[in-house]
Amino acid sequence: MRARTRSTIHQLTVPRLAIAMVTCMACSDGSSAKPGKGDAGGDPDPFATGTELRFDVPERGRVFVRLNAPGVVNVAGDPRASGEWDLAFEGFEVFTNSGPSGAGKGGAFGPLEAASYNENPPPAIPRITADTTGGAFLRWYAYDGEAHKLYSRFHVLGIQDGARRWKVQVQTYYGERQGAPISALYRIRAAELFADRAGNAVEIADLDGTAGDASADPSTPSECLDLGTGARTMLTPAAARTSPAWHLCFRRDAISVNGELGGPRGVGAIDFDGAKTAGETLQQVMTRTEAGEKARFDAITYASFESKNPRGDRIVSAFGDTWLDPASATRTPAPGAWVVSSASGAQKYFLGFTGFEHATAKSPGTVVVRIKPFKG
Structure with a gap:
């Protein structure tokens, strides 16, 4: 499945x-x-x-x-x-x-x-x-229906906020709490991009998308991230849609962008590897690793955004x-x-x-x- x-x-x-x-x-x-x-x-x-x-x-x-x-x-x-x-x-x-x-x-x-x-x-x-709002991150994973597990495609996502640009790669959907494995606890790789150089890549761990576990209660907040300041804020979906304090929000298997229907900040995002999605098999995605996909991440520069059209979230x-x-x-x-x-x-x-x-x-x-x- x-x-x-x-x-x-x-x-x-x-x-x-x-x-x-x-x-x-x-x-x-x-x-x-x-x-x-x-x-x-x-x-x-x-x-x-x-x-x-x-x-x-x-x-x-x-x-x-x-x-x-x-x-x-x-x-x-x-x-x-x-x-x-x-x-x-x-x-x-x-x-x-x-x-x-x-x-x-x-x-x-x-x-x-x-x-x-x-x-x-x-x-x-x-x-x-249910129908929701989403954008470039909607197909960040491949789903193994037998094991009920998500595997990152390791696509590189570009984030644009005015003149500032970042690249993001989802490393894993799984983390640990008190020694026990837990889903929707993300780790990502991110770096700001500049016209003349690339910023230092950082790993951001334990981004909390658990949101009330499988019930996904809309009154339960999940974590939102400002890529520029590193600030992390817990927001409900309703609060996130009116808040300019974030670039990305994490909630179960969904990653939202603060633009268009996602929020008021005007942020846009693009999947630089999106055209490859239809041809990717689960078996191919399962073999990918953080180390093996770092070259894909490194290849994206500030100039990679030119002629692209980053978008916020839509229905x-x-x-x-x-x-x-x-x-x-x-x-x-x-x-x-x-x-x-x-x-x-x-x-x-x-x-x-x-x-x-x-x-x-x-x-x-x-x-x-x-x-x-x-x-x-």
Whole structure:
């Protein structure tokens, strides 16, 4: 299993749903899926069960979808206040009814291997990820679904605050407290960059992103860092969004940037190795070490920022661009399965995207997806 995300900015607009065509074909409820991965000996199509839903995504505007009795929902008023929808599609972006996208308790996890759609019992899901704000750091790690462990990609991230620039490399997500291992206790490598020289690299340890452990209680603060002064401040997400006292905030597996929706400071960030992400395998990432990746860190200079466009945080979901197949010459859905929570939080669903019809450069056209309850 693996889960990756990527940021995207959008506007909350209500589409003219008269242009959305929906055909819902009831198939089985998935109860015929055989135990084990891939439904060995059965239909080779991993998404042969469940309900098929077909709906049009226009090049402008947003389409809202419910997963119980799958169909398109015509949302009246502000969609952020509505619990009628579970997923929203805008161009090639997918959002859940959660976080800054909606007032619901939705979210998603994935992509899983396509065969997971037919596993019985279903695979363990570490947690459903609600929509949030994020940017360049969203894909700083690769996820090992079997060991439930995060591995740093050791990408070099550039941070720009006015004329000042830094480079940052995440070393590890794991630390120790009282001799016991603990997750979300970061260690990073950082250095300020100057036009005529590079500053000294420093390691900053025990950056506290534990944030109430797996519950991620929004009232629990996590640690935020000012790269210029070294000041470390514990802030809740709400407080961080109004505070100019930090460059980076650490909260569970998320690293926020104090710019755009992340905060008021106007900080921008860029992943200098971001173009390599789609081609990186978990096995490749697992072999990387702090010592082995120092040359990558050293290679970034002040001039590396030229012609780049560092950005702050924007609204993102678990889908990011990983629901799209990076190996395809044309836009097609990736061959993976997703677990999505309803807006009420009471039911989870398996989703398998099986095709786009009449896709354009701005829209997948007609999206074809299979949906069935996640019985676990």
